[in-house]
Amino acid sequence: MVAPSVPQYEDRLVASNAADASLIQLIATLEDLVKAYQQFLGLLQREKVLMIDGDVNPLIQCLSEKEGLLGRLSQLEIKRQDELVVLGKIYNLPEQSFSLPDLVALVAEPYQSQLHSCHLRLLALSASIKEINEVNSLIVERTLQRVVTLIGLIKHLALPVSTYQASGCLTDFPVFGKTIGRG
Numbered sequence: 001m002v003a004p005s006v007p008q009y010e011d012r013l014v015a016s017n018a019a020d021a022s023l024i025q026l027i028a029t030l031e032d033l034v035k036a037y038q039q040f041l042g043l044l045q046r047e048k049v050l051m052i053d054g055d056v057n058p059l060i061q062c063l064s065e066k067e068g069l070l071g072r073l074s075q076l077e078i079k080r081q082d083e084l085v086v087l088g089k090i091y092n093l094p095e096q097s098f099s100l101p102d103l104v105a106l107v108a109e110p111y112q113s114q115l116h117s118c119h120l121r122l123l124a125l126s127a128s129i130k131e132i133n134e135v136n137s138l139i140v141e142r143t144l145q146r147v148v149t150l151i152g153l154i155k156h157l158a159l160p161v162s163t164y165q166a167s168g169c170l171t172d173f174p175v176f177g178k179t180i181g182r183g
Helices: 006-053 056-090 100-106 111-158
Strands: none
Touching: 006 056, 006 111, 056 100, 100 111
């Protein structure tokens, strides 16, 4: 067995340092994603309470906060994907099928446990967010059904009702206002 020459060893060392720096950066981004998704989950829970309470102004403020947080999450997701592409190139992985679990299987400790922990927390948060979104959708659906029903009731109550006269004929709807005739 031939010992590696110095340039080959230096190349591996540079690649290792680049991988370590990229892994540290990815873990920081994933931690930021976890915090942002936790905030998003809290907003969704607050949104659910506000929808049930019917408190419009705080609900509008909550929706505005939600839009801002969705923008931040989008930026973090793009950053995460870019960092995965860089790590994929370092580890010579195909770009199309490369994912976080693939990376977890390749890296050594302490990065492996940190990446795995982030991955599991993101999966749990994703499941919770999906569940609350489904509940919020049901609340919106039922609220819309109630509004449609109430509008129908209001229309019915607002229209004058025809009544039967003793002769058996219906009375016409009363007409309010003045008739303008040609002079």
